[in-house]
Amino acid sequence: MKTASLNNMLFILLYTCLASASLATEIQDGEETGNPLSNSSLANCQSTHNSEAIFKIDSITINTQPIFDEDAPDAITLHKWANALHVITKPFVIAERLPFDEGDEVTPADIVEAEALLRRERYIANADIRAEFNCASSRVNLHATTYDNWSFIPSLSFSRSGGENSTIVGVREDNLLGLGIRSTFRYRQDEQRSGYQFAMRSAFPWVRHSNVSLALADNDDGELYSFAFDKPFYHLGSTYSILAFVQSNNRIEDIFQNGDTRNSLSVDELNLRAAYGIQINANNEQTQRLIMGVDRERIEFAAGLDSVTQQGEFFDRLAIISALGLNENSLAFVPQSRDFIYPWIGYEFVQRDIHVMQDIYFIRQPEDINLGWEFYVQVGVELNSDAAGIGTHTQFRLRKGAFLGEALLLASVDLQSILNTDIKNFARIDGQLEYFYRASPLLGYYARLSGTASENQFRDRPIVIDDDNGVRGYPLQYQHGDNRFSASLETRFYTGYNFYQLFELGFAAFADVGRASGGEFSSLNEDGDILASAGFGARLYSNKASNPGVVHLDIAMPLGDGESVNSWEWSIQLRRGF
Incomplete structure (x- = not known):
């Protein structure tokens, strides 16, 4: 989830949805x-x-x-x-x-x-x-x-999520001179780092439906450089796609648990991708595509303990090491470095069944929901490995929507595996089911069920339960595990109130439950039981501003009794939907 900025709300309220x-x-x-x-x-x-x-x-x-x-x-x-x-x-x-x-x-x-x-x-x-x-x-x-949309967004913002604060000062223009060019320059400070960021994205005039993007960042913990040229399968009838991507990023990454910084990592990362795709079969309802490419993924880790010590928020390392049965010099907290080079081939099937709806993720805004099957599978062969046999990289993605009477169901499944390479065999599967039902013009119901199962999940990408991942009101990366489930129930109130064409107003009452469990770090959770919370909040959405998402102003009351959990937590966030 994106963390909300207060200016996203203030701009909506004060500047004609200049954030709207x-x-x-x-x-x-x-x-x-x-x-x-x-x-x-x-x-x-x-x-x-x-x-x-x-x-x-x-x-x-x-x-x-x-x-x-x-x-x-x-x-x-x-x-x-x-x-x-x-x-x-x-x-x-x-x-x-x-x-x-x-x-x-x-x-x-x-x-x-x-x-x-x-x-x-x-x-x-x-x-x-x-x-x-x-x-x-x-x-x-x-x-x-x-x-x-109003596209010029000056930023002087403050936001809070998972008990952590974020500040942004800068400017963003999503339609520079009416040319569709997106550009951003800002200073940002959050729980991980502070620094200056510049980004730009524009259509590439000599190749139709293509884009070029550039991102630069100079932070107190490192630098980022990124460039991409992307001509996607833009529509059902697109006959080919091209992608060239390069990114270099070095940074200090903090891993949190139980409301504190558990450990800090020095990360040096390089990602390269080149891919070309062709349409192999199509009609007016569906298309099939074949994509071929090569990836280079190198990411090196080292302990970043100095950063943790300076923050003054860290676990008792000796207690952690003792709990895990390790010695004081153990590198248990430092992930294994990864260096992959693999060509791959992918197959994609897309069925077009677009329904123009409203009040799904936004408020009184036309939303284009594809209920058709979307399927993608990709298999790559590792070239940079000393392991015996053939190393493989596999990805799988499935999307489908359907009506259940007057209700809407949206389902997704994602699978990833890396087998027989120089790292431990890795596999992860994620699934989600969403349910939408409108009982009356003023009242709607929403339900979500999500689950994750993994083996040897990367330590730099922990599976967690927190305010942004399943159960609102809990600290950032609060509960860790190799497996996770979470569920939400919401009653949504649609006021029908439009404030001078600036924003739509709604309200929600919600209840969440979830748990992360299994794996080496789950034993360190201060509360290993099922977590739950309940709360209520307001929703502000503007279809006159280029900021995507809905502003959430929530008060959540966690029902857990962990020492680092507050009896109630307020947050201002820009979330994906209502």
Whole structure:
């Protein structure tokens, strides 16, 4: 989860979101989204064409709109100021993000997907593509209208999560000069480090649907350099993909447990990836792809005890060593360094079944939920190993959504393994099931069940239960283990209140349970039982700002009795959803 910044809330409240019906029921055809299936011109074609009929595009017109509707009944002077200060997205930027051109053949499903692709951009609040179909000639004229987000986010922020504070000072622009360029410069201080960060991401003008990104950081514990060129499988009909990625990062990484810093690691990391993919089979509903690449992953560790001592927050190392049955010179807390070089091949299957919904993760915002199967498997062969036999790197990913009566279910499974290399055999599987149900316009219910099982989990990437991972109100990386489960129940209240087009307001009451167990470090947990908490909070969401996510203002009451657990914990966070 991303830690919220207070300016994300203040900007929504004070600066025109300058940081700014049915939970499991689709938006009615044509309502808010401009679904082309609702067009009367297409409806007149139903006698001779089905909903997947193919049309040739005669023309595409693009109309880019500002942030606020100044003619709305609740328009205020602030809206006019924001529109005047904002540079509207250039039409050619929108044209480059569309998955088709004049002269191409499309189906109504392609047009729905195009709207979803535009809404995926941070600088776009909503997209509406209207289609004028000519049934006799099987031709269509498309009219695309986009509505901008406020994209300039000055940052003077404070946030709190898991009992830890974070401060950010800087500026971010997600649509520089209306060109869709994302740039960030800021100073950040949190529980891990402090320093200056710069990042930029832009479309690459000579290769359509591609992006280049650059990130630089100069922190008190090290430096980061990152560059990527990425031309993804942008839409269902994309025929190839390219990826080149390089990142160098050295830093001090603190591992927490029981509310304190358990140990500190000096990390020197290098990641390289080159990949190329091709479409091997496709139709209007699904696609199959083959991707080939090579990865280099080198990460070296050393003890960073000086950092821990300076913080004054650390475990009694001798007590830990004694509990683990180790001697004083043991490197039990230092992960084994990893150095992998492996070519790999992957297969991807994507089924397109996009439903335009609302009140799933956000509030009164069109959300594009794909209920079709998404499947990916990747196998690589290790080249840099002295182990006997063939070393392998395997990844597996599965996504699926479905309606259960009037409820929505979303499921995911992820599996990763590294076998027969110079490190201990590693395997991990994660699964999650989410349930959404809207009982009335004002009331909704949400449930989540998540689980993780692992063998020889990397010590620098611990499996934990904390405020950000399963049970709200507990300290950062509070409970450790090789295995984990967590569950949440929420009652969600939708007020329908919109504050001058700036943000939507909601409330939630929640209860969480979870436990991390097993493995060498679980014996150090001050509370090894199932953890639980309950609480309530407000939710603020703006569909007029480029900050993704929903601001949570929560008060959580942990039910555990550990010494480092407070009787209640407040937090301000920017989370993925409601």
